[in-house]
Amino acid sequence: MPKILIVGGGYAGFYTAWKLEKWLRTGEAEVTMVDPLPYMTYQPFLPEVAAGSIEARHAVVSHRRHLKRTNVVAAKVTYINHAEKTATITPAVGEPYQFEYDQIVVTAGAVSRTFPIPGVADNAIGLKTIEEAVAIRDRVLTNFDKAALLPAGPERDRLLTFVVIGGGFAGIEIFAELRSFASSLLKSYPEISFEDTHFHLVEAMGRIMPEVSLPTSLWVINNLAERGAQIHLDTQLASAVDGKIELSTGESFETDLIVWTAGVMANPGIVRNTDLPIEERGRLRVRADLRVGTEDEFIEGAWGAGDITAVPDLSGGGVGGNCVPNAQHAVRQGKLLAKNIVAVLRGEGPKDYFHKNMGAVAGLGIGYGVFQSGKFSVKGLFAWFAHRGYHGLAMPSWERKLRVVWGWVNNFFLGRDIVSIEAVQTPRAVFEEFASRPKPPAAAVPETAAVAEKAPVKAAAKAPAKSAEKAPAAPAVAAKTPRAPRAPRKAAATTDAAPEEAVAAK
Structure with a gap:
């Protein structure tokens, strides 16, 4: 076979x-x-996952669940x-x-695809995987939590400044979705005002979204500007070291989130x-x-x-x-x-691939979208419905379609979930902090130190025994100094003196 x-x-x-x-x-x-990876990622949904409009697991398709007769490795x-x-x-x-x-x-x-720009590899995040989309969402929510506790100042501005590099479809969609997401969070963070949030998109070309017509792309720029988002055209990123953005135009500001979408x-x-x-x-x-x-x-x-x-x-x-x-x-x-x-x-001939682009559709946050097919374009709410309708149907398998659509319905009535689970990136941190550990064993005393320490004790312990054993010899050694009275000592030893006197004589 x-x-x-x-x-x-x-x-x-x-x-x-x-x-x-x-x-x-x-x-x-x-x-x-x-x-x-054990799943297929439906990448057009990544911006909505990052904005909390779609549950992350609903934007992926399990290989093993849907491929019944394929060996999945x-x-x-x-x-x-x-x-x-x-x-x-x-x-x-x-x-x-x-x-x-x-x-x-x-x-x-x-x-x-990245370029050797200082700081990008160390500080930016892409938008090609579901994990990246979840990390972006959690970073936005965590930064709002931190900023709400800070007074106005550079650190607060850094936490509430969000930057996207690249003005293609993916870049514009994530940029617009994050702007929409941040605006919706303001009602839950009374400490933060609309003016406190800053959004910047950097595009090296003179226009955005080359898949749509120039008038449509200009409408997108104006729409985002009205919503408080700034697009830098004909501008290149010069440096992003430690989150400090330096642009080719000379502008500079600091950020805690850089999303890279400048090509693949x-x-x-x-x-x-x-x-x-x-x-x-x-x-x-x-x-x-x-x-x-x-x-x-x-x-x-x-x-x-x-x-x-x-x-x-x-x-x-x-x-x-x-x-x-x-x-x-x-x-x-x-x-x-x-x-x-x-x-x-089966011995037959293959067919050539031919597909004429039916158009382009993009979501720009809740209630905003654009649709372009040839010279025909639609903007605003109707285009947003077209975006969701097209991608909702394009999601493979009815099981996945229903999960996505049901999530949209839930959000319509209940609102987006705004809980950050950024701690999932270090899931054992809390457990380790309070976990009991066995006490370390007592440090072993070095052998040389042990010998030196025990030597005086042994000498002291042995001293009485040696003096008792050598008691008769000791007086002889002591009597070596007064050698003259050797004869009287012998005489004294032969007398019938009392024991106490003999001891005193010794």
């Missing part, structure tokens, strides 16, 4: 495995999916040797091992450790039919999809001729990839 190995369990990988289970006949192939693929059709799998516990396959699907996704790059753990062809921008070179290779030839048994690949955009709407790295393409590529693999296994 052919073995299919899927490297990565994100959008493209999850949908490939999900659809293979649907379309493969029993015993037609064995599917194994390898990913260090929670590990990393650290090398792909397609010449021998083997992959090195490295689990979190145990030794790496070789996995032989017949077909390989590379869908390892992308990671945040193909997963380096895969593209740097494989013999499959990589294009000049560091992505896996993939044809329109999603087989690895060039337009003229392909590599047998190798497939790719999603953000880690450079897939030709036959609709003509791509950047540089390739599909942009977003969820819309990854999901559709995963579905087609599963169909193409099944077709090849």
Whole structure:
């Protein structure tokens, strides 16, 4: 039975495995999916998770719960040797091992792309994982708790200043959602006023959200400005050391939260450790039919999809001729990839990937959104409903859809939960603080010190015994000084004197 190995369990990988289970006949192939995480993250929901509008666990899809006939391996693929059709799998516990396959699907996704700007690696946080979104939410809430106890001053300003780097879709969405979140918190923190909160977005280009029209992007800038958020265009981040933001314009301020959304790059753990062809921008070179290779030839048994690949955009709407790295393409590529693999296994030909972008929709906080399709655009409340409707339906499985929608309904009536659980990052701290520990054993006395300490005692203890044993000899030694009366001593010893007198004489 052919073995299919899927490297990565994100959008493209999850949908490939999900659809293979649907379309493969029993015993037609064995599917194994390898990913260090046990779930797929629905990344368009990360801004709402960071803003407390969606419960974190509802924005992820469990691999094992929804992939019933796929071998799910929670590990990393650290090398792909397609010449021998083997992959090195490295689990979190145990030794790496070789996995032989017949077909390989590379869908390892992308990671945040950063630049060597001082302080970024040490102080910023990305927005690619559910854990990052939760950490951002908890940081905002914790900072509000701290700031509420402080008088006006630099430390209070630092805690209530929030910075986002990057003005693409992800950057604008998290920026707007956090502004909405902070505004909603003010009623629970009477010590903090609207003017005390500061939001800055830094974008190196002269505009934001290149996926929408210029008038739409200008509307977004004006809307955010009215809500108290400032966008710095044509501006670069020069330094972020210790949270002190220095911009290329000369502006400077301090912050306790820097969210980095300035682009992504193909997963380096895969593209740097494989013999499959990589294009000049560091992505896996993939044809329109999603087989690895060039337009003229392909590599047998190798497939790719999603953000880690450079897939030709036959609709003509791509950047540089390739599909942009977003969820819309990854999901559709995963579905087609599963169909193409099944077709090849059955001796049929694969189909080319063709998807004309249906438009772009973004949520900008409760009640605000934008929708763009061609020259047609919608802004405000209706676009916000379109955003939630589209992504609510796009969430895989009815189980996940219901959890997300039910959370929205709960929030509508009950409001967002504003409890910070930042302490979860150090869960044993309280336990360790009060835990009883065994008393340390008494320190052993060094051998040399023990000997020195015991020597006088032993000498004192032995002194009486020695004097008793050598009592007869002692007088002889003592009598050596008065040597002259030796004869009288003998005479005295032979007299019948009383014992007391004999002792006195001695």
